[in-house]
Amino acid sequence: MPKRSRGTTTERGYGADHQRERDRWVRIQREGGEHERAEGALRCRAVQCLMPTRWIWPGEAWDLGHDERRQWRGPEHEKCNRSEGGIRGNAVRGQPRPVVYRGHLSVDARGL
Incomplete structure (x- = not known):
């Protein structure tokens, strides 16, 4: 199966502004982080x-x-962030898709 292209970071919504915000958090981590007793630690902002x-x-x-x-919420563990993204994406994909039938908008009985 061929690998599906996801597009560039900019095409996926992670352009220059996103990169600048991430770089800002990298600087915070490099300059000591947010934990008063552990140098370089950042707090996970995941819900x-x-x-x-x-x-x-x-x-x-x-x-x-x-x-x-x-x-932006801020830094999140990779596992926390990608798990939440998967949950949100799956929820959207599970919603019924609209179908146009003779000029009227309805929902496919199968939810597809």
């Missing part, structure tokens, strides 16, 4: 953190989290 602790330690993978409206 539901899946990790044992909300702290993102230096060297740990993280994404810049955002809500559905593309408002």
